Amino acid sequence: MKSRFAHFAKKEFLHIFRDTRTLIIIFGIPIVQLLMFGYVITNEIKDVKVGIYDPAGDYLSQELITKLTSSGYFIPELIITSEKAIEPALKSGRIKMVISISPQFAQKFYKDGVASIQLITDATEPNTASLLTNYASAIINEFASDKGIGSQSTIPFEVRVRMLFNQDLKAVFMFVPGTMALILMLITAMMTSISIAREKELGTMEVLLVSPLKPVQIILGKVFPYIGLAFANSIIILLLGYTVFGLPIRGSLILLLAVCFLFILLALSLGILISTVVKTQQIAMFFSMIALMLPTILLSGFVFPIESMPKVLQWFSVIIPPRWFIAALKTIMLKGEGIALVWKEMLIMISMSLFFILVSIKKFKERLG
């Protein structure tokens, strides 16, 4: 004989699989969102159209231009013939940057040891502009030191930058953990709060409460299927990140899945908490959107680094659950560290879950009394 609980939990699966729209949302959103974040929102530099102003036109300037344009970062879109034409060219939007080489470039370089190159960028997109100048300067500096004169002779230090853990500064490495937090939050917290609110709205919750099922069993039976779905989703996201974007999983896979599981429980407890205070599906959805999605996107370190937030928001981000999940994910996936460096995050997630569950039980009892 199947237990009462099994019968009840099975029902929730029936609801989910009968509702194709919800299924599409559950499995479609992660894929679409990940591909979107991975391909569209990118701060990588690739094939940027630039203008070239080269009044020198000697062999050295030609060599430099070839080096710049063969780097894969820049494409020479426009040859500018006069200084006056530089600004209109940028204004037209056809190019993002102009590389302007001073006259008698080769002669000055070898004779005086100093030749100037001006980089003029379109700073309507400030981040892109500074990235462009960084990339270009790096190439130019390398060119100068190859030619034997230049930076090394005049500057006593040589700064060598190495970006650890994400050598190519791939944005997708930042977005996968964030997207994962967002999706898990969406599916578990929002779906559970909506599905519990639906029982209340339909009046079936009352019938269930009159039945021999204990309230704890009712709640567990409702959330049980979503644990499985959310877990399946985290695996899909990880697989996509790994196969499509080459995201590394340097640390232990088991630890990584354990952290995902903890976060799923945390999101569930939040969903349950929401469902104890709201009465309708609409409010549950609204609540989840405002109270969970926005902080997840803005304050968890998903899009904006926590270190560069104002102090007040930094303190506030401490209570945003996905912050700890994203931090732990990055540590495990990118740095390949073990439990020694993520136990703090895990402990915080466990405490938060317990706190939310305790508050839910209290709320639930108040309502019944």
Added chain:
Amino acid sequence: MVQNGKVIEVKNLTKKFGDFTANSNLTFSVWKGEIFGFLGANGAGKTTAIRILCGLLEPTSGEISVAGFNGYTQRNKIKRNIGYMSQRFSLYEDLTAKENIRIFGGIYGLTNKEIKVRTKQLLAEIDMEKQADWLIAALPLGWKQKLAFSVAMVHNPKIVFLDEPTGGVDPITRRNFWEIIYRVARAGTTVFVTTHYMDEAEYCDRVCILVDGVIEALDTPLNLKTKYGANNMDEVFLKLARKVTS
């Protein structure tokens, strides 16, 4: 009416929500196999009382015994022995009639075999064998209501509580529904029903009229009509309600 034992006993039941008293000092008993009507205007405290008896609400004070079990300490035993149908026909709209019966059968601890037998039996009783695999959403309101009643009866409870079961359905379906109630009562199940339709009160074995949270009258419809010199229950009710407000 066979009076072979009390299945519900309530003494001095009081329920307060803050300053508001929803039920004040209710005392009554319900006999086995009886159709017991709980009558009253909206807000008279019918739903509060039924919810307390079902264990959905805790009373502020008073003694309660349902199906022979204590209303404070043996709630779980009570829950196994009662069925409940709320004001809204609470079925899962995205599931079929059969699935709804199966789920609640499972929740009440019936074996798969028992569930199969019971499903056939229940659907036959309400003439819905052909609609067994229809989604609830596709059924007309009257059918949903009959099915919700069957679901409440799935585990053969000793008492079934019906909270305004006929709200919003047409007179023919209502009549039909009451025939099912009679059948169940004759088979020995106690039916505890709340309503504000006074014509339905005539169908009950005994009625309890609640005005502003207080029991104003409790007797058979016939005795009440004689006592208040009324032609029907509607007049009895109006007389009682006026007496209180004036």
